[in-house]
Amino acid sequence: MKNNLNKEQQKAVEHIDGPLLILAGAGTGKTATITHRLAYLVNLGIDPSSILTLTFTNKSAKEMRDRSFSLLDGSLTSSPLLCTFHKFGLLFLQLYIHKLDRQNNFVIIDKSDRTKILKNIDNSLPPSYVSSCISEFKNSGFLSNGENTLSHIKDYEKIISIYKKYEKLLIDDNLLDFDDLILLPFIIMNKFQDVRNEISSKYAYVMVDEFQDTNDLQLNLIKQICSNHNNICVVGDDDQSIYSWRGANIKNILDFDKHFKETKKIILNQNYRSSIEILDFANDIIASNSNRYPKHLKSNIGNKEKVDIIYSNNEHEEGMKIASIINKLRKDGSSMSNMAILFRVHAISRSIEEYLNKFNIPYKIIGGIKFYERAEIKDIIAYFRVIELQDDFSLKRIINVPKRGIGKRSVEKMEIASKKKNMKIFDFIVSSSDSELDEVIGARNRKSAKEFAENIHFLQDIAKSKIKSLSYELESSFSIRDYYESMQDSYNRLANIDEFYSYFSEYIEGDNHSLPSFLNDIALQGEQDNIEDEYLYLMSIHASKGLEFENVMVVGLENGVFPIIAEDVDIEEERRLAYVASTRAKHKLTFFSSQSRLYKGRGTILSPSLFLTKGEEMPFISKKTNNDFKIGDVAKHKVFGFGKVIEIKNENNKEKILINFGGNKRELLSAYVDKV
DNA sequence: TAGAAGCAGATTTTT
DNA sequence: TCTGCTTCTA
Numbered sequence: 062m063k064n065n066l067n068k069e070q071q072k073a074v075e076h077i078d079g080p081l082l083i084l085a086g087a088g089t090g091k092t093a094t095i096t097h098r099l100a101y102l103v104n105l106g107i108d109p110s111s112i113l114t115l116t117f118t119n120k121s122a123k124e125m126r127d128r129s130f131s132l133l134d135g136s137l138t139s140s141p142l143l144c145t146f147h148k149f150g151l152l153f154l155q156l157y158i159h160k161l162d163r164q165n166n167f168v169i170i171d172k173s174d175r176t177k178i179l180k181n182i183d184n185s186l187p188p189s190y191v192s193s194c195i196s197e198f199k200n201s202g203f204l205s206n207g208e209n210t211l212s213h214i215k216d217y218e219k220i221i222s223i224y225k226k227y228e229k230l231l232i233d234d235n236l237l238d239f240d241d242l243i244l245l246p247f248i249i250m251n252k253f254q255d256v257r258n259e260i261s262s263k264y265a266y267v268m269v270d271e272f273q274d275t276n277d278l279q280l281n282l283i284k285q286i287c288s289n290h291n292n293i294c295v296v297g298d299d300d301q302s303i304y305s306w307r308g309a310n311i312k313n314i315l316d317f318d319k320h321f322k323e324t325k326k327i328i329l330n331q332n333y334r335s336s337i338e339i340l341d342f343a344n345d346i347i348a349s350n351s352n353r354y355p356k357h358l359k360s361n362i363g364n365k366e367k368v369d370i371i372y373s374n375n376e377h378e379e380g381m382k383i384a385s386i387i388n389k390l391r392k393d394g395s396s397m398s399n400m401a402i403l404f405r406v407h408a409i410s411r412s413i414e415e416y417l418n419k420f421n422i423p424y425k426i427i428g429g430i431k432f433y434e435r436a437e438i439k440d441i442i443a444y445f446r447v448i449e450l451q452d453d454f455s456l457k458r459i460i461n462v463p464k465r466g467i468g469k470r471s472v473e474k475m476e477i478a479s480k481k482k483n484m485k486i487f488d489f490i491v492s493s494s495d496s497e498l499d500e501v502i503g504a505r506n507r508k509s510a511k512e513f514a515e516n517i518h519f520l521q522d523i524a525k526s527k528i529k530s531l532s533y534e535l536e537s538s539f540s541i542r543d544y545y546e547s548m549q550d551s552y553n554r555l556a557n558i559d560e561f562y563s564y565f566s567e568y569i570e571g572d573n574h575s576l577p578s579f580l581n582d583i584a585l586q587g588e589q590d591n592i593e594d595e596y597l598y599l600m601s602i603h604a605s606k607g608l609e610f611e612n613v614m615v616v617g618l619e620n621g622v623f624p625i626i627a628e629d630v631d632i633e634e635e636r637r638l639a640y641v642a643s644t645r646a647k648h649k650l651t652f653f654s655s656q657s658r659l660y661k662g663r664g665t666i667l668s669p670s671l672f673l674t675k676g677e678e679m680p681f682i683s684k685k686t687n688n689d690f691k692i693g694d695v696a697k698h699k700v701f702g703f704g705k706v707i708e709i710k711n712e713n714n715k716e717k718i719l720i721n722f723g724g725n726k727r728e729l730l731s732a733y734v735d736k737v
Numbered sequence: 738t739a740g741a742a743g744c745a746g747a748t749t750t751t752t
Numbered sequence: 753t754c755t756g757c758t759t760c761t762a
Contacts (some may be wrong), residue, residue, distance in 0.1 A: 116751085117751045117752075118751045118752080119752085120751085121751085145751080146751095146752075147751095147752045150752085169752095172750085172752090189750050240752090242752075243752090271751085274751075292738085303743085303749075303752085304749080304751075305744065305751085306748080307750070307751085404750075405749075406747090406748055407748085407749090408747070408748090408754090413755090428749095428750085431750095471746095482740065503745070584752090585752060586752090600749090601749060602749080602752085603748090603749045603750070603751090604749090604750085604751095605750095606751085625748060625749090627748090630748085638749085660747095660753095660754070661746085661747055661753075661754095662747085662753035663753080669759070685748085
């Protein structure tokens with residue numbers, strides 16, 4: 062097996078039994094190490110199918126699969142399982158969900174489906190808030206009928222009651238949300254020792270990527286899987302833990318040796334990505350954190366390109382500067398995809414876009430609505446699901462799309478009537494006589510419901526006999542194209558649908574690929590944001606994790622923007638974000654900081670981020686008391702200069718003064734203005 | 738049932 | 753300031 066690993070990486074690769082924690086700093090060859098280890102185990106004669114590797118994203122699962130398979134030169138006798146946590150949960154539940162008296166023809170719902178369901182149950186609390194509470198419950202191992210440690214939550218009683226209704230609805234319709242894909246496997250293994258033993262002996266070697274991002278439930282799941290052997294190898298970087306707000310618990314990696322006794326720890330320090338200058342800066346930032354394993358990244362790449370900090374007076378000046386720098390790089394022949402613009406909050410990208418447009422710089426923003434979250438795609442998927450499963454949830458989505466007169470009330474009536482008969486709505490439509498159905502929804506709606514069911518039956522036959530033409534037949538049976546054609550934004554919608562169809566036909570032509578497996582696969586499929594050469598990419602720092610660019614520009618380095626300053630914000634996590642952003646850069650790193658910015662609809666005066674000033678100056682959260690201004694006093698402001706105080710008022714215990722700066726009147730908090 | 742008008746809320750979003 | 757959602761109106 063060819064390899065050019067360093068000593069520490071090699072040590073990690075050759076560790077076989079017992080818990081191993083690999084602390085891999087940014088750019089230290091984490092993926093190389095994990096994939097080499099996988100190949101190493103296989104080359105020792107260990108059955109590949111007994112090796113389980115878990116990741117968080119489809120993208121990294123694919124990358125690891127490709128890399129480890131290429132190391133193995135096709136010498137595999139069986140396949141190692143290398144997939145996301147959620148995919149593992151899905152595969153598990155297909156085999157074992159019957160233990161909970163549920164069937165394995167479940168449908169996976171996404172976040173917006175869940176919000177919609179919650180809204181229908183009770184709209185008196187914000188559904189998104191309830192949704193995140195439910196996630197929190199599920200991810201801390203809370204069961205709908207069990208105990209919990211979260212009773213301090215606001216509106217607790219009410220949320221629990223919504224939660225119980227929600228769970229009942231999921232069970233009745235055999236739906237699973239994303240959290241269930243982890244929670245239910247945990248519950249099953251926890252309850253049934255035989256299953257736990259079976260799984261643990263099947264997967265005798267377990268690896269987990271990005272371990273710093275695991276939540277409590279995932280850790281517990283891993284413990285179950287490893288209960289027979291403790292052969293657990295995790296890779297991660299506590300300094301890159303930036304998902305605490307999604308339940309990720311940094312303690313999982315910091316206290317790893319408490320969870321798994323006799324852990325061997327290997328630290329990868331040698332960075333192969335960034336220049337010394339960039340690493341010095343990044344090391345310097347992260348060194349201020351106390352919740353971390355002390356470590357210091359090293360690099361042999363010196364290029365004498367300093368880390369730049371560029372200040373601007375406002376966001377326009379900043380946009381202009383960024384666009385001209387990029388334009389110059391482009392003229393010098395640099396590929397657009399070698400550069401990236403990163404920000405903490407999407408809201409500040411607008412002003413930059415304005416100037417990129419002015420300079421004709423082609424760019425793309427990563428983030429926003431994902432392909433599979435688009436309404437038109439979800440509609441088509443719902444049709445496919447009705448064809449395959451006839452589940453109520455999908456049926457309700459499309460029974461009136463395109464409009465066929467079966468409105469909300471009619472659906473409600475059918476739902477009640479079908480529940481009485483313990484049937485799916487679809488089966489109720491099919492099996493009821495005309496007069497029975499007329500009693501529920503009236504003759505006119507009965508006609509279109511029956512017609513709908515006939516069309517679905519026809520498509521079911523197509524799915525069996527010539528599945529390749531399913532999308533074509535779906536189009537013509539339901540005039541779906543006409544429906545979207547009439548909508549605004551029809552061009553994009555139709556293009557999305559076409560893309561979906563072509564993905565479907567590609568998929569279906571593969572080996573052993575059926576409609577059910579297609580539906581399961583796409584349920585967990587995120588968008589593959591492939592970086593294309595001809596575009597400059599703009600993205601949040603979160604979205605940049607795992608990527609690298611020659612030239613990285615980070616904008617909005619101002620207290621209150623980055624770092625965000627608020628009561629519930631963990632400044633250490635903000636610092637980790639600064640660390641992640643910095644370590645994306647290979648050759649050149651530039652920070653932009655503006656003295657004012659139009660933010661949340663207001664022109665705001667801002668001070669340079671404490672990540673740049675090392676915390677020497679933090680007026681945004683300063684305890685400075687109000688100045689004792691009088692009308693007529695001369696005041697000095699760091700940006701607006703000298704002016705005369707013309708009005709003083711007190712609002713919410715804050716002194717505000719109106720100052721005349723040479724004809725320009727501005728109202729400012731007096732704590733930000735000096736008396737002269 | 739589409740469009741207007743009014744309103745709150747604005748951090749990140751691997752599955 | 754802008755967006756997305758709810759409520760109102762024709």
